[in-house]
Amino acid sequence: MTATIIDGKLFAAGVRARVADHVARLKEESGITPGLACVLVGDNPASEIYVRNKGKQTVEAGMHSFQHKLPAETSQEQLLALIEQLNTDPSVNGILVQLPLPGHLDESLVINAIAPEKDVDGFHIQNVGRLATGQEAMVPCTPLGCLMMLRDLHGSLSGLNAVVVGRSNIVGKPMAQLLLRESCTVTIAHSRTKDLQAVCRQADILVAAVGRTKMITSDYVKEGATVIDVGINRIEKPDGKTGLVGDVDFESVSPRAGAITPVPGGVGPMTIACLLVNTLTAACRTHGLPEPKGLTV
Numbered sequence: 001m002t003a004t005i006i007d008g009k010l011f012a013a014g015v016r017a018r019v020a021d022h023v024a025r026l027k028e029e030s031g032i033t034p035g036l037a038c039v040l041v042g043d044n045p046a047s048e049i050y051v052r053n054k055g056k057q058t059v060e061a062g063m064h065s066f067q068h069k070l071p072a073e074t075s076q077e078q079l080l081a082l083i084e085q086l087n088t089d090p091s092v093n094g095i096l097v098q099l100p101l102p103g104h105l106d107e108s109l110v111i112n113a114i115a116p117e118k119d120v121d122g123f124h125i126q127n128v129g130r131l132a133t134g135q136e137a138m139v140p141c142t143p144l145g146c147l148m149m150l151r152d153l154h155g156s157l158s159g160l161n162a163v164v165v166g167r168s169n170i171v172g173k174p175m176a177q178l179l180l181r182e183s184c185t186v187t188i189a190h191s192r193t194k195d196l197q198a199v200c201r202q203a204d205i206l207v208a209a210v211g212r213t214k215m216i217t218s219d220y221v222k223e224g225a226t227v228i229d230v231g232i233n234r235i236e237k238p239d240g241k242t243g244l245v246g247d248v249d250f251e252s253v254s255p256r257a258g259a260i261t262p263v264p265g266g267v268g269p270m271t272i273a274c275l276l277v278n279t280l281t282a283a284c285r286t287h288g289l290p291e292p293k294g295l296t297v
């Protein structure tokens, strides 16, 4: 069997085009232009690229982008003051603080200072609780992107065995919640799971979000399973250049899987596309307008 390669780049381009259509209609019919504020603290090179791309794609979708770049030595008080200012700014519908933050800043305190209705990353404790209890929530972008691709591929996910490897707050846990909401039978596995290979081989849907380069080999995969690779590991290649590889050993797994996301070009591009969806959704909710249909799951 040769796996279907799920083209996240193409899928994300479609989502962005639909967001742009909705934004154009929103402007024309209601005079509203959604706005997204991105806050970057410090000079992590990968974060700088992500924030730049977020700004570029926000503008391409017809929305306002506000970028706040703060020095690495920014104090907690200074960062909280900026968030408070953005919370009360009516032109800002979505706020995100790029992670990771420099070590002296308290990530959880900072995230929970964002107004929950503007928390387009879906990391605020209120949104976490709302997702877990089946209420209307802002859903974290990477898991939302994974779910959109899974729904497109499978249609209904009801009754499927899903194993999520990784228990982070930004990917593993919300991914598991979303799959549970789709009526999958969900297992969250991690580094301490006994006989991880056997657990993973039960999966119809295997989501790898462990942050360990090429850890998932064919021994972990049931024949025909759908494998979603959330890993973004930077490695130095033999030619000295930097390359990007996932948590899944693509060469080993793709002959066995039914479908697989590559890295790069799989889950990654969906993260920013879903951020645009969440910003548009936040703007509609704030103005009491119907939420965009057909954009998400």
Ligand SMILES: Nc1nc2c(c(=O)[nH]1)N[C@@H](CN(C=O)c1ccc(C(=O)N[C@@H](CCC(=O)O)C(=O)O)cc1)CN2
Binding pocket: 049, 050, 096, 097, 098, 099, 100, 121, 141, 142, 232, 244, 263, 264, 265, 266, 267, 268, 269, 270, 271, 272
């Ligand atoms: N506040 C947040 N911080 C972080 C998040 C997040 O969702 N919110 N996620 C990641 C980084 N991230 C977005 O911020 C992100 C990661 C990867 C991609 C992406 O498009 N990847 C491409 C490759 C790009 C490259 O060459 O580096 C791909 O996989 O094809 C977009 C966004 C951590 N922080």
